[in-house]
Amino acid sequence: MTNMKRRTLLKGTLAASAVGMAIGTGLLTPRIVLAAWPKDSFDAKTVDAALNGLFGSSTLEGNDKIKIKVPDIAENGAVVPVSVEVEMTGVESISILAEKNATPLTSSYTLGSNTDPFVATRIKLGKTSSVIAVVKAGGKLYSAGKEVKVTIGGCGG
Amino acid sequence: MANTIKVRAKLAGDVTTVKALVSHPMETGLVKDKKTGQLIPAHFIQEVTCEHNGNNVLTALWGVAISKNPYLSFRFKGAKVGDKLTLRWVDNTGKSDAEETVID
Numbered sequence: 001m002t003n004m005k006r007r008t009l010l011k012g013t014l015a016a017s018a019v020g021m022a023i024g025t026g027l028l029t030p031r032i033v034l035a036a037w038p039k040d041s042f043d044a045k046t047v048d049a050a051l052n053g054l055f056g057s058s059t060l061e062g063n064d065k066i067k068i069k070v071p072d073i074a075e076n077g078a079v080v081p082v083s084v085e086v087e088m089t090g091v092e093s094i095s096i097l098a099e100k101n102a103t104p105l106t107s108s109y110t111l112g113s114n115t116d117p118f119v120a121t122r123i124k125l126g127k128t129s130s131v132i133a134v135v136k137a138g139g140k141l142y143s144a145g146k147e148v149k150v151t152i153g154g155c156g157g
Numbered sequence: 158m159a160n161t162i163k164v165r166a167k168l169a170g171d172v173t174t175v176k177a178l179v180s181h182p183m184e185t186g187l188v189k190d191k192k193t194g195q196l197i198p199a200h201f202i203q204e205v206t207c208e209h210n211g212n213n214v215l216t217a218l219w220g221v222a223i224s225k226n227p228y229l230s231f232r233f234k235g236a237k238v239g240d241k242l243t244l245r246w247v248d249n250t251g252k253s254d255a256e257e258t259v260i261d
Contacts, residue, residue, distance in 0.1 A: 036204070036218075037203045037204060037218060038218065042218075042220040042221075078224060078225065079224045079225075080224070081228075083230075098222060101222055102187075103220060103221070103222070105220055105222075106219075106220055106222035106223060107217060107218060107219045107220060107222075107223055108217070108218045109215060109216070109217045109218075109231070110215070110216040110217075110218075111214075111215060112212060112213050112214040112215060112233065114212075114214065114233050114234045114235040115214050115215055115231065115232070115233040115234075116172065116231070116232040116233060116234065118231060118232050119215075119217075119229070119230070119231050120228070120229070120230040120231070121217075121223060121224075121227065121228055121229050121230070122223070122224040122227065122228050123222050123223055123224060124185070124221075124222045124223070124224055125222075
């Protein structure tokens with residue numbers, strides 16, 4: 001009888017410590033985080049489908065307060081620097097799309113309340129394409145775009 | 158995993174500028190291995206988060222169209238010199254890494 005109790009106790013503690021270790025080393029947490037990644041939007045083949053997946057709408061308003069900085073000509077489509085700066089307040093998120101990529105959505109940034117509406121990164125462009133910044137502010141979607149000429153593509157061999 | 162993140166945060170006026178470089182292959186899953194002719198499986202960072210004093214300042218969701226060895230820069234307000242900033246990424250295979258830096 002005492003032996004049995006000991007065994008269950010041992011099993012219990014082992015299991016608990018295994019879970020604790022998994023959380024501690026970050027083995028479990030990423031799975032929870034990953035659930036939020038919008039796979040459908042990233043797999044979407046058109047700009048509209050990607051936006052519908054992300055925001056439930058693809059109605060965009062043009063806006064000259066969105067400054068998108070990309071090179072006019074990209075020699076190497078695998079590394080195209082992009083920066084987006086928005087001269088508005090209350091910006092909730094910034095998304096960057098490449099219209100002619102097989103899957104247009106490249107990335108989406110959710111801003112904290114103290115974060116400036118500015119992001120810069122480097123994206124891949126399969127071919128000459130318009131790069132579109134979509135900004136969500138006050139429940140509305142605004143966008144601005146600029147074309148980049150690509151001489152060597154960056155998506156595929 | 159060896160440290161994959163280089164992150165710098167600099168305060169100027171009341172704005173902190175964060176610049177980060179991550180070493181990651183960012184495979185799209187569309188490229189063939191030249192030797193074997195087999196497709197190289199997709200392997201890319203899906204989420205990058207940045208925390209300052211326990212507050213999330215930025216969540217970036219990334220697809221395969223972010224360049225290899227990604228670069229990310231952004232700015233936020235409300236930090237002081239000496240504050241800690243943590244940058245963390247998670248990729249599609251469940252691997253992750255985090256790096257803490259001090260704002261200067």
